[in-house]
Amino acid sequence: MHSRLATAISVLALAAASAAHAQEAPKFARIFGDHAVLQRGASANVWGTAAPAQAVTVSLDGQSATATADAKGKWRAVLPGLKPGGPYTLTASAGGTTTTLNDVMVGDVFLCSGQSNMQFPAKLATGAWGEIGGSANARMRFIKIENDSEPLPLDDLKTPAAWKVAGPETTGDISAVCYY
Numbered sequence: 001m002h003s004r005l006a007t008a009i010s011v012l013a014l015a016a017a018s019a020a021h022a023q024e025a026p027k028f029a030r031i032f033g034d035h036a037v038l039q040r041g042a043s044a045n046v047w048g049t050a051a052p053a054q055a056v057t058v059s060l061d062g063q064s065a066t067a068t069a070d071a072k073g074k075w076r077a078v079l080p081g082l083k084p085g086g087p088y089t090l091t092a093s094a095g096g097t098t099t100t101l102n103d104v105m106v107g108d109v110f111l112c113s114g115q116s117n118m119q120f121p122a123k124l125a126t127g128a129w130g131e132i133g134g135s136a137n138a139r140m141r142f143i144k145i146e147n148d149s150e151p152l153p154l155d156d157l158k159t160p161a162a163w164k165v166a167g168p169e170t171t172g173d174i175s176a177v178c179y180y
Contacts, residue, residue: 024050024051024095024097025092025094025097025098025099026048026049026050026054026056026069026075026092026093026094026097026099027048027049027050027092027099028046028047028048028090028092028099028101029047029048029049029155029156029157030156030157030159030160030161031143031145031156031157031161032046032048032090032101033101033143033161033162033163034101034102034103034104034162034163035102035103035104035105035141035162035163035164035165036090036101036104036105036141036143036163037104037105037106037107037108037109037141037163038060038079038082038090038104038105038106038109039082039106039107039108039109040082040083040084040106040107040108041081041082041083041084042081042082043078043079043080043081043082044060044078044079044082044106045076045077045078046058046065046076046077046078046079046090046092047074047075047076047077047155048074048075048092048099049069049073049074049075050069050073050075050092050094050095051069051073051094051095052069052070052071052072052073053068053069053071054068054069054073054075054094054095055067055068055069055094056068056069056075056077056092056093056094057077057092057093057094058077058079058090058091058092059090059091059093060079060082060088060089060090060091060104060106061082061083061085061086061088061106063079063080063082064079065077065078065079065080069094074155077092082106083106084106084107085105085106086103086104086105086106086107087102087103087104087105088104088105088106089101089102089104090104103165105139105141107139110178112175112177112178114177117177118175118177118178119175120175120176120177121172121173121174121175121176122171122172122173122174122175122176122179122180123171123172123173124176125176125180128172128176131171132168132171132172133168134168135166135167135168135171136166136167136168137165137166137167138165140165140166141163141164141165141166142163142164142166142170142174142178143161143162143163143164144161144173144174145157145161146158146159146161
C-alpha cells in the first residue's frame with residue numbers, strides 16, 4: 001500500500017514539475033532588454049532560452065518569426081530587414097506565455113570597443129557637465145557590457161546589462177569617445 005502511494009505521489013510530483021517547466025515563459029538573452037536598439041535595414045537575430053523543443057514566436061512591429069528551442073533550451077529567431085522606427089514592443093511567446101520588452105527602437109547601432117580610451121566616461125571630459133545636462137534624447141540608447149575574456153563565443157552575457165536612454169542621469173557613463 002505504501003509502495004503504491006509513494007509511486008502515485010512521485011508520478012504526480014514529476015507531472016507537476018514538468019507542467020511548471022513547460023509553462024515557464026521564454027527568456028531573451030541578456031543583450032536584449034527594455035530600451036534596446038536593433039539594427040535597421042538588416043535581419044535581426046534574436047535569441048534566448050525556453051523549454052526544450054518548445055516553439056518560440058518572436059514579434060516586433062507586425063513582423064514575426066518562429067524558432068524551436070533545442071535540447072538545451074536555446075532558440076534563435078530571425079526577423080527580416082527591419083525599418084527604422086519605434087518605440088516598439090518586442091515579444092517572445094511560447095506555450096501560452098509571453099515575455100515582453102518595451103520601448104525597443106530600430107535604428108543604427110554603433111559598437112564602441114577599445115582599451116582605456118574607450119573606458120574614459122563622458123562625465124570626466126573637459127566641459128562635459130554642460131553637454132551632459134542637455135543630453136536628453138529618447139532616440140539615443142546605450143548599453144555598457146562588462147569587460148570579459150573567453151576562449152570561445154558565449155550564447156549570453158555573463159552579467160546582466162541594461163539599455164539606457166540618453167539623458168542627464170545616464171549620459172555621463174557613456175564612453176566619451178563613443179558619445180562625442
